[in-house]
Amino acid sequence: MASKLTNKKETRPTAVVAVTKLSAKDKAWWKDGVQFECQGSGKCCVSHDQYGFVYLTESDRVNMAKLLKLKLTDFEVQYCEVTDGFYHLKEIKDPKCMFLKDKRCTVYEARPTQCRTWPFWPEVMNAKTWKKEVAAFCPGIGKGRVWSAVEIQTILDEQAMSENES
């Protein structure tokens, strides 16, 4: 699961650049892998601090529309907004995602890429941000199995690619 990506300043980080800019130092702390298992807290589905929108690639929108049995255009009108050329879920007054009910994602099978790739996002995979922002609020950090560096890199690349789509 995941909500948030990018910041409320409405500018989207170019994650592909972020990936290539990850220094050896940034990667060093996860070279032996990272322990993580989703605890179902739903915390990552609530906007917090600088993290805001749930962005949607075209594939994400197609998959969600299909799950909700809607035409793509109807899904986009009902659930999406476009900011700076990028589609994202509409933000309502409640900071939690509109698809989060009782701490569960009601579109889990078709959840967006950024939700599937959490917490392995290019912009948080440096030791400082991980400890200060990710480990501080996500109860899944340090739990469950170890994700290898190869697995993490694969997820980082998928997330980076998605951040360049709209």
Ligand code: SF4
């Ligand atoms: S789509 Fe699902 S996983 Fe993604 S933020 Fe919303 S409730 Fe969470």
